[in-house]
Amino acid sequence: MSMDSDQPDTDVTVAPAVAETADDIAEMRIRGAATIADAAAEALAVQAERSEAETPAAFREQLRAAARTLYETRPTAVSLPNALRYVLRGMEGETVSELRGSTTSRAAEFRDDLEQAQATLGEIGANRLRDGDVVMTHCHSTDALSCIEAALEDGKHIEAIVKETRPRKQGHITARQLRELGVPVTLIVDNAARRYLDDADHVLVGADSIAADGSVINKIGTSGLAVNARERGVPVMVAAQTIKLHPDTMTGHTVAIEMRDEHEVLPEDERAEIVGDGTDSSAEPAADDDDDGLTVENPAFDVTPPRHVDAIVTERGQFPPESIVTLMRELFGETTDEPWERGRGRDR
Numbered sequence: 363m364s365m366d367s368d369q370p371d372t373d374v375t376v377a378p379a380v381a382e383t384a385d386d387i388a389e390m391r392i393r394g395a396a397t398i399a400d401a402a403a404e405a406l407a408v409q410a411e412r413s414e415a416e417t418p419a420a421f422r423e424q425l426r427a428a429a430r431t432l433y434e435t436r437p438t439a440v441s442l443p444n445a446l447r448y449v450l451r452g453m454e455g456e457t458v459s460e461l462r463g464s465t466t467s468r469a470a471e472f473r474d475d476l477e478q479a480q481a482t483l484g485e486i487g488a489n490r491l492r493d494g495d496v497v498m499t500h501c502h503s504t505d506a507l508s509c510i511e512a513a514l515e516d517g518k519h520i521e522a523i524v525k526e527t528r529p530r531k532q533g534h535i536t537a538r539q540l541r542e543l544g545v546p547v548t549l550i551v552d553n554a555a556r557r558y559l560d561d562a563d564h565v566l567v568g569a570d571s572i573a574a575d576g577s578v579i580n581k582i583g584t585s586g587l588a589v590n591a592r593e594r595g596v597p598v599m600v601a602a603q604t605i606k607l608h609p610d611t612m613t614g615h616t617v618a619i620e621m622r623d624e625h626e627v628l629p630e631d632e633r634a635e636i637v638g639d640g641t642d643s644s645a646e647p648a649a650d651d652d653d654d655g656l657t658v659e660n661p662a663f664d665v666t667p668p669r670h671v672d673a674i675v676t677e678r679g680q681f682p683p684e685s686i687v688t689l690m691r692e693l694f695g696e697t698t699d700e701p702w703e704r705g706r707g708r709d710r
């Protein structure tokens with residue numbers, strides 16, 4: 363799925379609104395795998411509506427350029443390329459007007475399906491939750507929250523233990539939305555998870571990508587939580603629409619794990635407290651001018667192996683992780699080529 367950056371840039375105009383959406387995704391003002399997919403489809407529709415292309419070829423190239431711009435924002439959530447692929451495959455027509463119409467209606471169809479899939483997934487996931495259950499959450503997942511919301515609509519009382527989720531504390535978003543639903547929330551720091559697993563009936567998380575072997579790629583910390591949950595006998599439930607299934611993993615590719623800016627973990631002023639500001643003459647001299655000897659790593663995601671996951675809940679039903687590949691084959695076949703690469707890179 364790699365983009366070929368050595369290809370010469372063609373003179374293609376991407377609508378400013380598309381560039382803005384791409385920037386919002388990269389900076390996580392738009393975040394969460396499903397929300398990113400929705401925003402990307404909307405951006406392609408905007409590109410189609412605002413295109414001033416005079417020929418079908420120019421229109422198609424503009425849409426592909428817009429898709430590339432969106433694709434290059436964040437690497438891990440496969441819902442993004444899956445959304446772009448879906449919309450571009452619906453771009454059909456002999457004239458610019460026909461192409462515009464087919465692309466915008468395909469994007470609208472995608473967005474409707476996404477919303478419907480999440481609602482259906484929620485109803486299926488809610489069946490796993492009993493009246494009075496306590497769920498432990500990690501990060502913020504709209505798919506996971508859909509399960510809780512559906513359980514509440516079924517009249518069940520649900521409580522939540524919400525992990526803060528460093529470094530960006532998306533657990534706060536989860537806590538706010540659960541409180542809006544009337545769910546009693548206990549907010550804990552990530553390091554307290556094992557202690558509080560004794561009070562939980564389920565671990566409930568979302569996913570950014572699901573691999574063909576049933577591995578779950580989700581917010582950093584998910585894998586450690588799942589290992590602890592297994593040791594404590596707490597079932598781990600992953601809420602993931604089929605848009606999270608990663609087709610390239612069927613042919614042996616691995617999922618890229620995004621490494622984010624170190625300042626999310628350690629702001630400059632806190633770094634200075636650790637390494638000093640260079641005025642302490644007794645400090646060890648740095649190896650060179652740019653190296654203060656302190657490395658900060660900030661991986662955004664990790665991989666939970668299938669043996670630590672009890673169920674993957676999709677809009678097509680719930681699956682043991684080891685059998686998810688059958689659903690992937692049914693939905694994607696074996697094709698993994700990217701329509702926005704046509705005319706560039708490997709498909710040329």
Ligand SMILES: O=P(O)(O)OC[C@H]1O[C@H](OP(=O)(O)O)[C@H](O)[C@@H]1O
Pocket residue numbers: 393394395396397500501502503504505506532567568569570580581601662
């Ligand atoms: O699609 P929904 O269920 O909303 O979210 C799925 C996942 O996307 C998020 O990633 P980030 O916060 O964008 O890095 C979290 O890892 C979350 O579990």
